[in-house]
Amino acid sequence: MPRAGRARRPRARGLAAASVVAVAALVTGCEPGAAAGAQDVPSPPARAAPPPTASSPAPTAPAEPSTAAPRPSASTPAPAPATVRPAPEPSTAPPPRVLMRSGSESDRVRELQARLRQIGHFGRNPTGYYGSVTADAVRSFQAKRGFATTGSTDEATWRRLLAMTRPPTDAELRPPTERPLATPDKRCLEGRVLCISKKSRTLAWMIDGRVVSAMDVRFGSEYTPTREGVFEVFWKSRDHVSTLYDTPMPYALFFSGGQAVHYSADFAANGYGGASHGCVNVRDEKKVAALFDQVKNGDKLVVSW
8 A cells, every 4th residue: 555655646746747837838938038948939820910801901001191282073163274364555546636735825725714714623814825823724624524634735625625615705815804803892982093902913993983994913022011001192103213122113103102003024024923012013014004194193092902
């Protein structure tokens, strides 16, 4: 019996050792080289990835954003190409012929001014001279009718003006003064009176409320103003020369100290660009010469605003 017991022990040890070796083989298969003797244990062959099937599509790399322009689909029409319009060709029509312009002087200019006055574009009486005032009036007319505002009267402007106005009368063409006469001061309505208005820049020679003649006048400057009020002509001097300023004063009609109504060559040449030293200047020599012959000492003279 004792031999039999001893004989079974070695077998048990052998079984235990074999179990340990088997366990060690399983452990070293997860982490190669973790235990001694693992190098001798062959590694299982790597399994090939199964081929893709219809039920499991093969993995694909993530697509990168495309920078190419999208192609139009069949349902989205392609944009039409931009239409390039040719530049308009410059007009070959000649500009309208100019009939009157600044510096012109004629009866036609006088008619132009009278017609512009009829429709409110010219605020003075016709003079026959095409100056800056006339040019501004023509520009105003052209702007309101859609013409180029040149200030010169071309054929198109003239035709339009003729269609809008009537032929002016002789009184409209040749009034006695450049500016319309002011309504007479009530002190001018009786007797023989030289009625002078600073507002309209006119002198009217009146007898019992009737205008005998009229003429353009200018006055003294801010520093040498013409006196206002009611006066009498006290001295007439046909070829007078100022002793204070040494200037000619033809056809002088004195009414207040050294102030007089007289012809002025400077006024005739330069218009309202200048001023007197207090006198009433007349620029029409013929008219003031006739006035000098008619006026008597003692006749009333009224200067009003």
